[in-house]
Structures are given as structure tokens and as C-alpha cells.
Amino acid sequence: MEMPDPQVIIIGAGPAGCTLAALLAMRGVECLVFDDDKRPGLLVGESLIPGVVPVFQRLGIEERVAAMSVRKPGASFFAGPDGPRIHFKFKNVEGHLPPYSFNTPRPELDNLLRRRAEELGARFVHARAELEACERGGQSSVSLSSRSRAQAGLSTDAEPLLVDASGRARVFSRLMGLGAKKGGRDDVAHFAHFEDFEHDEVEPGQVIISVLKAGWSWRIPLPGRLSVGIVVGRERAKELGATPEERLERAIAQEPLLREKGARARRVTPVMTYTNYQLLSERGHGPGWVLLGDAFGFVDPMLSPGLFMSLEGARLLDERVFARGADILDKPEKLARALDGYAREVVRWHGAWMELVEYFYNGRIFQMHLAGRDMALKPAPFDLASRMERHTTFHLASMASGGMTRSAYSRGLIRFLSKHLVWGVPAAANFAVRDACAPA
Numbered sequence: 001m002e003m004p005d006p007q008v009i010i011i012g013a014g015p016a017g018c019t020l021a022a023l024l025a026m027r028g029v030e031c032l033v034f035d036d037d038k039r040p041g042l043l044v045g046e047s048l049i050p051g052v053v054p055v056f057q058r059l060g061i062e063e064r065v066a067a068m069s070v071r072k073p074g075a076s077f078f079a080g081p082d083g084p085r086i087h088f089k090f091k092n093v094e095g096h097l098p099p100y101s102f103n104t105p106r107p108e109l110d111n112l113l114r115r116r117a118e119e120l121g122a123r124f125v126h127a128r129a130e131l132e133a134c135e136r137g138g139q140s141s142v143s144l145s146s147r148s149r150a151q152a153g154l155s156t157d158a159e160p161l162l163v164d165a166s167g168r169a170r171v172f173s174r175l176m177g178l179g180a181k182k183g184g185r186d187d188v189a190h191f192a193h194f195e196d197f198e199h200d201e202v203e204p205g206q207v208i209i210s211v212l213k214a215g216w217s218w219r220i221p222l223p224g225r226l227s228v229g230i231v232v233g234r235e236r237a238k239e240l241g242a243t244p245e246e247r248l249e250r251a252i253a254q255e256p257l258l259r260e261k262g263a264r265a266r267r268v269t270p271v272m273t274y275t276n277y278q279l280l281s282e283r284g285h286g287p288g289w290v291l292l293g294d295a296f297g298f299v300d301p302m303l304s305p306g307l308f309m310s311l312e313g314a315r316l317l318d319e320r321v322f323a324r325g326a327d328i329l330d331k332p333e334k335l336a337r338a339l340d341g342y343a344r345e346v347v348r349w350h351g352a353w354m355e356l357v358e359y360f361y362n363g364r365i366f367q368m369h370l371a372g373r374d375m376a377l378k379p380a381p382f383d384l385a386s387r388m389e390r391h392t393t394f395h396l397a398s399m400a401s402g403g404m405t406r407s408a409y410s411r412g413l414i415r416f417l418s419k420h421l422v423w424g425v426p427a428a429a430n431f432a433v434r435d436a437c438a439p440a
């Protein structure tokens with residue numbers, strides 16, 4: 001039987017591409033995904049926030065995700081070995097979002113999302129998509145090469161919507177020479193999985209982010225192992241060693257927070273390296289194309305918003321563009337308006353995450369935490385101080401969960417508190433993530 005032409009072609013079978021494919025297939029939209037099958041055995045993106053759980057539920061895969069994951073009750077932030085420690089619990093967001101999330105081995109999650117998209121009817125081509133820059137209506141655009149068109153089984157006059165979900169390859173932006181707004185960070189990350197790395201100072205499943213002498217680290221409990229990563233400036237990386245293995249090993253040996261817990265640990269995977277940057281494409285769509293997931297923008301991994309942005313981006317694209325039927329694809333002006341609505345939402349999300357993560361980089365989150373704790377200890381009428389502290393914690397946890405990240409009230413509250421309610425506590429700079437070690 002001849003297959004109908006795909007109406008949407010997605011480049012990249014990562015979480016963003018597969019989630020969109022699954023959602024579109026649920027609506028009966030004909031979609032096809034190019035998967036270059038380049039999936040290393042180990043991938044970052046293991047720590048998820050509660051905001052992804054409703055998407056798993058919508059796709060009907062929450063139980064399957066749970067079966068291969070460790071349940072994540074929250075995340076803790078340590079300001080060095082002796083500094084303040086903040087323990088965020090997702091149970092704070094009950095009523096808004098599921099009060100938990102998951103730590104998940106990434107290649108397995110990608111495979112599950114791809115299988116689910118296939119089960120729902122999306123088609124996959126196991127090949128690298130080849131694209132070419134072109135013009136449509138006087139504007140920059142992209143088209144598939146004739147080879148890729150043939151692989152996709154496209155008839156001569158078919159013009160599907162092309163979705164760039166190629167992640168950091170940013171295939172469309174590179175081809176069209178689209179600019180991007182960059183954030184302040186330009187780090188390098190090294191990580192691996194360990195067995196017998198102790199993780200007993202917090203609740204099981206809790207992720208720990210620690211400010212190091214320079215840079216920061218993650219510890220993510222996965223089934224049977226711990227994912228340990230460092231994120232450091234390029235100079236600090238060179239100081240730590242010449243190879244990724246040396247750098248990760250030395251960082252663990254030099255950092256009191258990691259040394260003691262990792263004393264008996266065995267590394268059971270190769271050390272993987274990523275560059276860590278903050279970036280947002282200057283445009284999100286154009287005639288015949290749209291960007292999704294990392295290909296649109298990348299916040300920063302400290303608060304683990306990456307997978308959320310990919311899944312939520314796919315959900316928004318599905319809802320904003322396709323909720324009223326796939327015939328929108330034949331109405332260029334209506335389609336452009338719908339894509340514009342989607343792109344604006346993604347940009348708002350990006351801005352909100354960038355604002356939130358900055359409190360963690362500049363140390364103000366720890367300063368607010370100390371000020372709140374001091375206040376809660378002081379006697380006040382109607383238990384006002386500790387109520388205020390609980391209120392603030394609720395808003396911070398909800399923002400970091402993906403529930404209230406964009407809420408004007410939550411953002412205003414945190415801006416206000418970080419400016420006006422931090423007297424009598426050490427300066428934020430004491431807890432900030434530094435690029436270089438402080439002189440001894």
C-alpha cells in the first residue's frame with residue numbers, strides 16, 4: 001500500500017523530535033522522523049523535573065519511565081563543603097504538578113520515546129537528513145535534498161513542514177546563518193557513571209548540585225549507579241588535567257564534598273565531555289520551517305530544564321499549531337501566526353529559566369535561604385516569619401519544577417526578596433559559582 005506523504009518531517013529523534021512525533025501521531029497528523037542513529041551509550045539529561053511528568057502521562061508512558069528510573073523527590077544545593085545547604089522537595093508543588101520526578105538513563109528514555117512514537121503511528125527513516133538552504137517568498141528557508149526526499153518517500157510537489165529537532169547540531173540555523181543570543185557561560189562538562197559512590201547525606205533519589213572551588217558538580221542517582229559530573233570554566237578544566245578522565249578524577253579527589261563520598265567508587269563508563277553554554281536562536285520559525293528543543297535554545301543544565309524544554313516545546317508546538325486540525329498547513333498566514341505564538345512562548349520560557357538559574361550562579365539563592373532561616377527563628381506575631389519562609393520555598397520549588405517558572409508573582413517575589421530581605425547574612429559572592437579557585 002502506498003504511504004501518504006508526510007505532512008510534517010522532523011529532523012532528529014531525540015526527546016524533542018520523538019515527543020512531537022508521538023503527539024502529532026495521536027492527532028492523526030502524518031509525520032516522519034529522520035533518525036541518524038547516533039546515540040552514544042551515555043548521554044546527559046538524566047535528571048528530570050516534575051514538569052515533564054504530565055507529558056509522560058499524556059503519552060501513556062509514565063509507568064514505563066518509572067520502571068527504568070529512580071524516583072526523584074527533589075534536588076539539593078550545597079554551597080561548598082561548609083556553606084549553606086538547600087533541600088528542595090517537589091512535594092511542595094503538590095496540587096500544581098506531580099510532586100515527584102525521575103532520574104532516568106538517557107539513551108533508554110530516548111529509545112522509549114521513539115518506540116512510543118512508532119506505536120502511535122509515526123514513521124522513522126534511519127538516515128541522516130540532508131538539507132539545503134533556499135528562499136521562500138523572499139525569506140530564508142530550508143529544504144530536503146533530493147536524496148532525503150526520496151528516503152522520506154515524498155512525492156514531487158509535497159511541501160511538508162520541516163521541524164529542526166537536531167539538538168546542538170542546530171542544522172537549520174547553521175544552514176541559514178541564523179544568529180543566536182548567547183548567555184554568559186561558556187564551560188566544559190565531564191561526567192561518568194560510578195558504582196559504590198556514596199549518596200547517603202540526602203533522601204534516596206535526591207539530586208545534589210554542589211558549588212565547587214571552581215565550577216559546580218552534579219550527583220544524580222540512577223538505578224544501581226551514580227552519575228557524577230563537573231561543569232567548569234575552560235581554564236579550570238586545563239588546570240585539572242589534559243584528558244577528560246584526569247579532569248574528572250582530579251576534581252573528585254580535590255573536592256572535599258566528592259572525595260569522601262567517592263572514596264570506594266568505581267567508574268563503570270567512559271568519561272563523556274560536553275560543552276556547556278547558554279544560547280537562544282534569534283528566530284524560531286520561518287516559511288516552511290520551525291525550531292524545537294535544543295535546536296531552538298539551550299538554557300543551562302544546573303536546574304535540569306533541558307528535557308522539560310524539549311518536551312514542553314513539543315507539547316506547545318502540537319497545541320498551538322495542530323490543535324485545530326492539520327489543514328492549517330495549507331494556510332500559510334494562519335500557520336505563520338500559530339508558529340509565532342509557539343515561538344513566543346518558548347522565548348518566554350527561556351527567559352524565565354535564565355533568570356532563575358542566575359540566582360544559583362551568583363549565590364543569591366543561598367543568601368536568601370540564610371536570611372529566610374534567620375527570620376523564621378525570630379519570634380513574630382502569627383508565626384509570620386516562618387510562614388513567609390514556607391511561602392518563598394513553595395515558590396522557588398514551583399519555579400524549579402517547571403510549574404511556576406514564568407509566574408509574574410513568583411518572579412517578582414524572588415526579585416524583591418533577593419534585593420530587600422538579605423540583611424545580616426554573608427554577601428552572595430561567598431556562595432557564587434567561580435570560574436577560578438580563590439587564592440589560598
Ligand SMILES: Cc1cc2nc3c(=O)[nH]c(=O)nc-3n(C[C@H](O)[C@H](O)[C@H](O)COP(=O)(O)OP(=O)(O)OC[C@H]3O[C@@H](n4cnc5c(N)ncnc54)[C@H](O)[C@@H]3O)c2cc1C
Binds near residue numbers: 036038166167292306
Ligand atoms: C552538561 C549537560 C548536562 C545536562 N543535564 C541535563 C539534565 O540533567 N536534565 C535535563 O533535562 N537536561 C539536561 N541537559 C540538556 C539535555 O541533554 C538537552 O536539553 C536535550 O538532550 C535536548 O533534547 P533534543 O531532542 O532537543 O536534542 P538531542 O537530545 O540532542 O537530540 C537531537 C537528535 O538529532 C539527531 N540529529 C542531528 N542532526 C541530524 C540529522 N541531520 N539527521 C538526523 N538526525 C540528526 C542527533 O543525533 C540526536 O539524536 C544537559 C545538557 C548538558 C550539556
